[in-house]
Amino acid sequence: MDLIGRAERLCGAGLPDRVLRERLLAAVAAAVPFDAHVFTLTDPVTRVASSPHATVPTAAMEQLPTLIRQRYASADAVDWLRWLGRFGVTDLVRVPFEDRYGAWGWLELWRTGGAPYSQDDRAVLAALRPAVTRGLRLAAARTFVDPAADLPQIEPGVLVLDRELRVQSLTDAAGAALLRLLPPDEPVPPVPAAAYNVGAALLARDDDAQPWEPSTRVHLGGNRWVSVRAAPLGSDVAVSIGPATAAERTDLLARVHALSPRETEVLGLAVHGLDSRAIASRLVIAPTTAEDHLRALLAKTGSPSRQVLMSRVLGT
Known part of the structure; x- marks a missing residue:
């Protein structure tokens, strides 16, 4: 099976995001060898990295805060590669995984010697984008269904x-x-x-x-x-660390389930407790149209009822 086919199969297997990334990396390594990598998830709105999977040179790991700071300060890939040269990095390729719903992560492969990445290498990696983007987004969607029983609460x-x-x-x-x-x-x-x-x-x-x-x-x-x-x-x-707010969770659930702008608007009103008639009045639409939107929300999110949907949105 070729790389794209393997990626599509993995991304459709319902794997947790970290396992998915590990298996995708193994598939990529067989087709496009690399010496180090960073495969991170990102916030879909801010594009700031959140959960990296990485193997980098020891010297780079020892300077992790400096490395991360420079990554954000670098003007472009050329500037970034030039800075990474101090760790023996001679070439890199970066593949963003983004769609109209947000930025879900990126993969960066480093080489510390040998031939640079060819145009064919870069084309193969770019071809991964549709499948992996969707796979990462759906992995995030599955987290809203996972039970939180027996997990400790996070205090701010x-x-x-x-x-x-x-x-x-x-x-x-x-x-x-x-x-x-x-x-x-x-x-x-x-x-x-x-x-x-x-x-x-x-x-x-x-x-x-x-x-x-x-x-x-x-x-x-x-x-x-x-x-x-x-x-x-x-x-x-x-740096503040605390539970995501209802608004942050609502936005995220709408994005991971590929909701339309109108469906996202309806979801936000439903989270605030409005029934279908109140939603219709607020949006100046027919009550039957509001009910259609609510049914679409249940179908797209795989929720059997509005109560279950609200529980998933709020994490209760």
């Missing part, structure tokens, strides 16, 4: 970083959240990449390097999603 917390993204202080709740955000098998310092990424995005924006919005939503097991945001705190960076 704050982490303070300096401008080099070194930890200065953190609340107890932030420390607990960090441990849950960080996969136990990852060989990195005990600060998840999401915190580094929002911090780096803030610094890049403040330095007028790039117009990043310093926030990202991260899946935390079951149907739980947390919001990670960065804001200035004097000369430092304050």
Whole structure:
């Protein structure tokens, strides 16, 4: 089976996002060899990275905060590759996975010697985009169905970083959240990449390097999603970590299920408790049309009832 066929099969297998990425990487490696990689999920709106799967040179891993900060500050791929040269990286190719509903992640492959990526290599990787984009989006959609039973609640917390993204202080709740955000098998310092990424995005924006919005939503097991945001705190960076709000979850559920703008609007009103007649009045449409939209929401999200849909949206 060719690479595209394997990718389509994997993306249709209902795998969790991390398992999906691991198997996609194995398939890619057989067709387009690489020496290091970063395969990350992103917030569909802000495009800030949230959950990376990576193998990079040891020297680069030892400078992880600096590496991430430079990634956001780099003007383009040429600038980024030039900076990565200090770690022996000689060529890279980056494949974004985006559709009209948002940006779901990207894959970056590095080579540390040998031949650069050929045009054929780049064409093969670009051809993966439709299948993998849809696969990542649907993997996110499945998280709204996963039960959260027996999973601990996430309490809001704050982490303070300096401008080099070194930890200065953190609340107890932030420390607990960090441990849950960080996969136990990852060989990195005990600060998840999401915190580094929002911090780096803030610094890049403040330095007028790039117009990043310093926030990202991260899946935390079951149907739980947390919001990670960065804001200035004097000369430092304050990173807040807490449960995603109802509005953030509503937006995300609408995107992962490919809802239309009108369906998204109806969903938002339903989340606020409006019935079909009130929704019709608010949107100046016929009550039967509002009911049609609600039925479409149930069908697209695979929800057997409005009560189940609201539970999935709110994570209750």
